[in-house]
Amino acid sequence: MRIVLGVEYDGTFYCGWQSQPSACGVQDILEKAISNIAGHSIRVHAAGRTDTGVHALMQVVHFDTATIRPENAWVRGVNTFLPKTVRVVWTKLVTDDFHARFCAQIRRYQYLLVNHPVAPALLASKAGWYHLPLQLELMQSAAQYLIGEHDFSAFRASECQAKSPIRTMYEASIQQHQRRFIFKFSANAFLQHQVRNMLGALIYVGNGKYPPEFIRDLLEQRDRKLSPPTFSASGLYLTGVEYDAQWCLPSQEQEIGII
DSSP states (O other): EEEEEEEEEEEESSSOSSTTTTSSSSHHHHHHHHHHHTTTTOOOOEEEOOOOOEEOOOOOOEEOOOOOGGGGGGGGHHTTTTTTTTTEEEEEEOTTOOTTTTOOEEEEEEEEESSSSSOSSSTTTTTTESSOOOOOOHHHHHHGGGSSEOOOOGGGOOTTTSSSSEEEEEEEEEEEEEEEEEEEEEESSOOHHHHHHHHHHHHHHHHSSTTTTTHHHHHTTTOOOOOOOOOOTTTTTEEEEEGGGGGGOOOOOOOOOOO
């Protein structure tokens, strides 16, 4: 049978989602915990990979097992074998034609940025930081160029293994709460480092170095070398994955809080 889990994690101390030979990935930690409950080796498949230091408020994964357990065993039972920085929050039994990655229709990310001359101490690993004043209206105007289907080569990591740089962006919005900004992005899929690279470019617009049209130009030029540096992973959160209603999965989107 195929089981789906909703998972949240603090990515601070992990080398990203994907399993690594050193077992430092969130996937490694989760697979070991599930295997303890299932009684056999488990391989999980996720909706998407997150980089080192990136957090998840709602990652969606699935795995196969013939082991019959009460539903709460896949939540509370698995959680007893997980560190406090990783938690299963819900579970759902699905048919074998569901796939956490290939059935996903929309991925959602949010980024929490502290805009203050002094870096935050309590949010050191939970938020990004930029020291110069940022203008919200300029960044909001620039973000609109990201919406729609584009070649996002200018925001793609050099080691990205995706077959195509074409992605469809459904949302690129920015909100300000005093000295904190929340950037929201949703798309059918994301390239490696895409969100952090887009953020770096938006900040260069927000600080007045470039006009909003800079984002349009980068998209047209399709050259990563012309784009600003990749921004910190600390404030980035995978906040949800959207699937067709036929799967009857629990709510798959969360919101980051403002501290």
